[in-house]
Amino acid sequence: MPDTSLLLTDYVESYAARGIHLDPFQIEACQALDNGRDVLVSAPTGSGKTVVANYAVTLALASSRRCIYTAPIKALSNQKHAELARTLGEDNVGLLTGDVTINRDAPILIVTTEVLRNMLFQGAPEIDDVGYVVLDEVHYLADRDRGPVWEEVILSLPAHVRLVSLSATVANSGEVIGWLRSVRGSTELIKSDVRPVPLDQHVAVGRRILPLYGEGDEPSSALIRALRAQADRAPERHDRRRRLTDSDRRRLIETLEDRDMLPAIEFIFSRKGCDMAVRALIKADVWLTSRAEQNAIREQVDELRDTLSESDRRAVHFETSASALVRGFGAHHAGVLPALKSLTERLMEQGLLRIVYATGTLALGIDMPVRSVVLEELRRFDGQGFVDLSATEYTQLIGRAGRRGKDLVGNAVVIGSDDLDAWALADLGSGRVEPLVSAFTPSYNTVVNLLADQTYSAARDLMGASFAQYQRNADLGQIEARAQRIRRGIQTEEAHLTCERGDLVEYLRKRAALGRAAKSARKQAKRTYRTRIAQSFEAARTGVLYAFARGGVLEYGVVLSVGDGKLRILDWYGQMSWLREGDLSSELREVGEVVLPHGRSMRDRDAREQVAEAIIEAVDERSELGLDRDLLDSWDRFAEPRDEVLADHPCHTCPDLEAHIKAGESLLSLDARLRELQEMAENFHDSVGREFDKTVGVLVELGILQRSDEGVHLGPGAPMLRELHVDSDLLLYQCLSELREGQLDSASMAGWASMFLADDRLGSSLPHSGALAGLARRAGQQAEFLQDLELRYEITRTGVPTPGCADIFAGWVSGATLEECLAASGMAAGDFITAARRVVDLLGQIAQAGGEFWFADVARKARSGMQRGELL
Structure with a gap:
């Protein structure tokens, strides 16, 4: 050593x-x-x-x-x-x-x-x-x-x-x-929490770039004034999240250049937005590079151009990208040809580019050093819709700013839209990050591979050692501690719930357990509770803290003023809002009083923060125990149950019964919270091990694993499944097992394999080829069969096949050009090449899994056919 x-x-x-x-x-x-x-x-x-x-x-x-x-x-x-x-x-x-x-x-x-x-x-x-x-x-x-x-x-x-x-x-x-x-x-x-290159955070408002922070963690006063002035200048604008215009971006580049803040990455979070930004700069004849830099860029662009056919260059809009790069800017997102993305990264690393418009792909750690990072908005597309950036995502994005050994400081610049909340941004940029939460579940391939070399108990124990189970074990302790507090709360509630005629606690719980009342009783309960809401609203008083439900959300707020059929409310976030009776889906439940700062306006942020902290302190225990969660429940709970059992209970005829029922709401709410926690604890205990058991159960039912007196061992199909490392592993195995010899040639094998990539961008439409169309229908039927089987075992593993580009990949192996494939599929070049590389990977797995079966050789030929030219 x-x-x-x-x-x-x-x-x-x-x-x-x-x-x-x-x-x-x-x-x-x-x-x-x-x-x-x-x-x-x-x-x-x-x-x-x-x-x-x-x-x-x-x-x-x-x-x-x-x-x-x-x-x-x-x-x-x-x-x-x-x-x-x-x-x-x-x-x-x-x-x-x-x-x-x-x-x-x-x-x-x-x-x-x-x-x-x-x-x-x-x-x-x-x-x-x-x-x-x-x-x-x-x-x-x-x-x-x-x-x-x-x-x-x-x-x-x-x-x-x-x-x-x-x-x-x-x-x-x-x-x-x-x-x-x-x-x-x-x-x-x-x-280490120390950045080697310090990071300054800014907000761009018009032509000005202002510091985000003033004293401490507060937004700077200059920024607050500028944002207010900007909002005042456009009071009637409906789209308060409007995107930057082409002229806005050109002006921003000039501002960044004047302040020596280039090179930069500008995150747009939209592929189309990135491409349009690049084309707009070309159209405006923007040049950001010197003659020497242009020559250096052209040399590398020409090297890449020589590896592509004329058809390929047309397909990927190569000359547009080349023109942009020579001018000192470019786009970087998953739709860009991988070779062009790599060239963009190299040119930025060499200091030859000034600005790159990117989606979030650069946050994965690709080394593309810049002096500044610009964020056009604080929302991103997550595959289903637009969501706010998390603190971790924001920190990672702006973390690309500042080149060690080159820059004394890095710069993060957020575009100041009309609806930008400066305090929320200040919190986002504070360096706080979210905790890691395990996403682990045992896949079919994982289970089979573990059982190939280990006993059932050893394999199960290994799954139980996962970070997912480690976290759930820690949560179990917290759940039990919370349950103990709720039990103490229940004892307190039980002690003061009394009735001269009998056991009121017993009566209330029997009543709650009887289930749904008759429809007529439910309608009457709704009318009665609506009256109760109106009465609580009418009785609301300034300085009183209430719990209430609005828009399906439980809120706590103190009344600041009363009048004209509405209440001015300050919530525990320090936010003010108007509350009208019609907004309420529950009564206003009085939970305490809050002393408002004497002589101070609630327009003062510090005053609002002071009251918000008082609210949090007052309701912390109630919120933790879920004491007011019943306000979110259906009004049906107030309907008189249909059951003769209650009529025989001595408390049923008590003249104070209505008051007793209202007094017992907290007890019943705590009872419900305790049941929730007990169910949660049961689900968390050995949860990964039970997921393992269920996954094994599906495989045993299919014969891939077999049970005997000696335990669980591999069945005849298990060696094949061991080689399939894709999300749709079991679906692919089932469909492979059904293939008839000669049913696929190398081209159609490539198209068929693409159905199992689980990539929604490939589409769900059936292939035009009769053979592939039939196989796609069968894959869909197999997916439904597996999903039904998994439903019985209470797990979710199998997705749906994606056959929409099966013809395209078959055509690629048969010699279709990239231009033809992109036109037929409607995919971006980068998406197609990425999917094609995944097909290559999957065909290798199929060849390995096939062993001596006929389809192994077909898969090898298909893999070779996919890997043609410089694109793959």
């Missing part, structure tokens, strides 16, 4: 020789690796976490061990491979991404996380020689689609391998490190 202390000294000095002095957290993490420990490095974007990863590479080479470096997406894998190949030599670095294999025997292997997971499950011999594994962007274990793979890798990694986990800053790093230690042993948490 090398003397690691000397190795680290040399490593640190090698950076110092280039004028880079490593930060304490980087050295501390490297020392932990020297001491034979795993590390979790949690630090801001751009802080230099890869220094630690590269030290793991150095240690591996020095000890004649291998290092596997993972990345969440292929683009990052390709980028890291190119970087390490330049510094270590191409013979020392390999690349495995499913559709690409380069030098797989190299000591340093760059792979996607999925590839590493598959290597571990299949017992690949490469793992025996591995000394270090780097999991980059490990915070993506919270991602619904990618996250489970990270957990499977961590759970399956041999004990002799040192694990280097790199993460952006997370709120619950203590919880993550606790889990890692529970499954991996000695692991050091290395945290």
